[in-house]
Amino acid sequence: xxxxxxxxxxxxxxxxxxxxxxxxxxxxxxxxxxxxxxxxxxxxxxxxxxxxxxxxxxxxxxxxxxxxxxxxxxxxxxxxxxxxxxxxxxxxxxxxxxxxxxxxxxxxxxxxxxxxxxxxxxxxxxxxxxxxxxxxxxxxxxxxxxxxxxxxxxxxxxxxxxxxxxxxxxxxxxxxxxxxxxxxxxxxxxxxxxxxxxxxxxxxxxxxxxxxxxxxxxxxxxxxxxxxxxxxxx
Numbered sequence: 001x002x003x004x005x006x007x008x009x010x011x012x013x014x015x016x017x018x019x020x021x022x023x024x025x026x027x028x029x030x031x032x033x034x035x036x037x038x039x040x041x042x043x044x045x046x047x048x049x050x051x052x053x054x055x056x057x058x059x060x061x062x063x064x065x066x067x068x069x070x071x072x073x074x075x076x077x078x079x080x081x082x083x084x085x086x087x088x089x090x091x092x093x094x095x096x097x098x099x100x101x102x103x104x105x106x107x108x109x110x111x112x113x114x115x116x117x118x119x120x121x122x123x124x125x126x127x128x129x130x131x132x133x134x135x136x137x138x139x140x141x142x143x144x145x146x147x148x149x150x151x152x153x154x155x156x157x158x159x160x161x162x163x164x165x166x167x168x169x170x171x172x173x174x175x176x177x178x179x180x181x182x183x184x185x186x187x188x189x190x191x192x193x194x195x196x197x198x199x200x201x202x203x204x205x206x207x208x209x210x211x212x213x214x215x216x217x218x219x220x221x222x223x224x225x226x227x228x229x230x231x232x233x234x
Contacts, residue, residue: 028060032229038083044219054080069114077106081223095144102137102157106130108186120194132182134159160211173212182207197231
């Protein structure tokens with residue numbers, strides 16, 4: 001039953017995005033690098049040493065809002081988030097590294113302002129919300145023990161079996177499980193040319209990663225993602 005609901009939810013999300021794109025004046029095929037982290041304090045700060053390099057790829061629509069300088073940009077992205085912990089020196093006794101890299105199907109929805117800087121170029125800035133569903137990922141642990149022996153372990157991330165149609169509770173919450181649904185706010189800026197778009201973005205997660213936790217309690221344990229992207233218009 002749950003798997004069927006998840007498939008239905010994912011399909012509905014894709015169909016909703018397809019509807020937006022069909023009304024778009026043009027769109028982008030976009031890919032880029034994510035500099036992901038997870039907040040470690042109650043006020044939402046991160047430890048920059050824990051930053052994890054990941055990636056994103058997807059499609060972005062562009063729907064003019066009655067003027068050439070303002071548009072609505074819905075998207076559908078496959079994106080990696082997470083963080084890492086590393087201690088010691090590679091190859092030496094006591095070295096330890098763990099990477100936490102969940103992957104999501106994410107739908108951003110930004111309102112973007114564009115200002116011309118030439119005949120075919122514009123700078124832009126925008127913001128809006130995003131929603132995402134966890135669809136995979138892994139935790140990798142490697143290191144060197146006190147005997148000088150190296151070890152490597154890789155496990156799949158387990159998400160809570162939360163039903164997206166129930167908003168007042170999280171089904172299947174438990175120790176060691178990651179909350180399946182993420183949501184937050186986006187910021188974006190960059191330069192748009194005739195056929196390409198170079199951008200920088202920031203995703204501020206508002207949902208705690210920890211399954212069963214109260215997202216409104218504080219800003220600890222939430223996604224923080226910088227991104228650098230290149231898009232090609234179609």
